[in-house]
Amino acid sequence: MNNxxxxxxxxxxxxxxxxxxxxxxxxxxxxxxxxxxGAVTVEGEGFTDEQVAAAVKEAGYELA
Incomplete structure (x- = not known):
């Protein structure tokens, strides 16, 4: 789990x-x-922080 x-x-x-x-x-x-x-928790495995940051950016937001 990543926060x-x-x-x-x-x-x-x-x-x-x-x-x-x-x-x-x-x-x-x-x-x-x-x-x-602003809290987001992501569960699973095999993904990177960079992928999460890119997905957040695609949604129109950014990681703090």
């Missing part, structure tokens, strides 16, 4: 966008996000 902080999430739609993009990474089995704190 990240995402800057810019302000609503439930933001959470969904981030979760969807990260969820498409090979090896990711679960993603949780909380826009109030």
């Amino acid at each position: 990240y902080t995402v800057k810019g999430m302000t609503c439930g739609h933001c959470e969904m966008s981030v979760k969807e993009e990260i969820g498409e990474i090979a090896g990711v089995t679960a993603v949780t996000a909380d826009h109030a704190t």
Whole structure:
């Protein structure tokens, strides 16, 4: 399980966008996000922090 902080999430739609993009990474089995704190938890194996950062950027946000 890896924990990240995402800057810019302000609503439930933001959470969904981030979760969807990260969820498409090979090896990711679960993603949780909380826009109030910016906390994102990614479960699985075989993925890198760089892949997560790229997915977050694709969703329109960035890692803190």
